[in-house]
Amino acid sequence: MTQTPAPSRFAHVTQWVFDLDNTLYAPQARLFDQVEVKMTDFMMRTLGLDQARANHLRHHYWTLYGTTLAGLMHEHDIEPEQFLVEVHDINLEHLTPDPALRDGIAALPGQKIVFTNGSAPYARRVLAARGLSNLFDGVYGVEDADFHPKPTPQAYQAIFDKAGISPDVAAMFEDDPRNLVVPHARGMQTIHVAPQALLADHITDHTSDLAEFLAQIHLR
Numbered sequence: 001m002t003q004t005p006a007p008s009r010f011a012h013v014t015q016w017v018f019d020l021d022n023t024l025y026a027p028q029a030r031l032f033d034q035v036e037v038k039m040t041d042f043m044m045r046t047l048g049l050d051q052a053r054a055n056h057l058r059h060h061y062w063t064l065y066g067t068t069l070a071g072l073m074h075e076h077d078i079e080p081e082q083f084l085v086e087v088h089d090i091n092l093e094h095l096t097p098d099p100a101l102r103d104g105i106a107a108l109p110g111q112k113i114v115f116t117n118g119s120a121p122y123a124r125r126v127l128a129a130r131g132l133s134n135l136f137d138g139v140y141g142v143e144d145a146d147f148h149p150k151p152t153p154q155a156y157q158a159i160f161d162k163a164g165i166s167p168d169v170a171a172m173f174e175d176d177p178r179n180l181v182v183p184h185a186r187g188m189q190t191i192h193v194a195p196q197a198l199l200a201d202h203i204t205d206h207t208s209d210l211a212e213f214l215a216q217i218h219l220r
């Protein structure tokens with residue numbers, strides 16, 4: 001695992017898959033703090049729980065199922081559409097455009113997609129706030145995988161089929177290490193984007209600065 005990418009490891013890559021939250025913006029933006037409040041409110045109202053119990057269950061489902069929504073669907077038959085609209089109705093005013101990141105992504109050869117456990121409309125709002133609109137060949141939300149979230153294998157199968165991703169020539173950028181297990185098993189390059197490096201067999205690279213990492217790839 002390296003901070004600076006070995007050029008040879010990316011020479012064959014022509015398909016680039018990006019997570020959205022905490023990958024295409026820094027975790028300091030803390031958008032998830034807002035989303036979590038909305039999720040807890042939704043659960044209090046829909047399941048008749050107090051705040052402490054709703055908070056506990058929200059985190060429990062995230063741990064057990066990959067997303068809170070997956071747990072709500074599996075255990076409570078919650079309809080996903082209204083949940084996704086409500087929890088993503090958050091303030092993005094403090095996100096700023098990132099020209100260096102835009103340049104780095106634009107210069108990548110081949111196909112680029114966003115693959116998020118959020119909804120696609122929400123992803124487009126975030127991309128616009130970051131100055132990253134009209135840069136990707138596809139923006140895929142959890143609704144595009146029939147509400148199967150990463151890290152379930154069904155999610156990758158659905159999105160990779162739709163986007164025509166071939167793992168042997170693809171790389172994936174993600175902040176949640178759980179979501180890189182399946183991509184690595186399929187032969188993708190896996191780049192963990194996070195402030196802290198994590199030693200794990202299923203992570204081929206780490207960076208705390210995505211724009212800088214992409215600039216290094218272009219020097220290959």
Ligand SMILES: [Mg+2]
Pocket residue numbers: 019020021022023174175176
């Ligand atoms: Mg993420």
